[in-house]
Amino acid sequence: MNIKLKNEDEFRVQIFKALADETRLEIVRLLRDSKKELSCGEIGDRVDMSKSTVSYHFKTLREAGLTTTRKDARTKYVQLRMETFEHYLPGFLDSL
Template sequence: MTIEQTLLADDVRVRIFKALADGTRLQIIRTLKESGVEMNCGEVGEKCEASKSNASYHFRTLREAGLITVRKEAQTKYIHLNVETFDSYLPGFLSSI
């Protein structure tokens, strides 16, 4: 691995750890993991007891870190875990929560 690749991977790790350093975002990850399927943003927000604007902020942070993906269908946004990111950077993390 070159120095540039190492620095790029470290940048990704920093974004991931910053995204996971919040109780609400951990709860979102746990909720999505336990459901096993994609959920709409409103469902996740309700289960995590987050307001729409607060949940939106947390979803954006998780998406930018590559931990979730968002799919829009008409007016509804659906989110699900990006398991590949967890497997690459945090193997075993999902089974620990």
């Protein structure tokens, strides 16, 4: 079945692709600036796009390891995954 394990550069490529979009940069900035975790809806309200598109952006960030998600009843809360930023992009969040 040829299980392919990713090398570090494949992770880097996925991370950079995830960050190579203005909407997703804005989402990252909102999360960085928020003291608490934010719901998908709260973020979606600040990003003028269809909810399916916003959901797609969340998935892209999550699959790149840049965010984590917690579900509480109907609401999903998103927050940044700091280990990933620190490991692959140290200093970036401060410069954003």
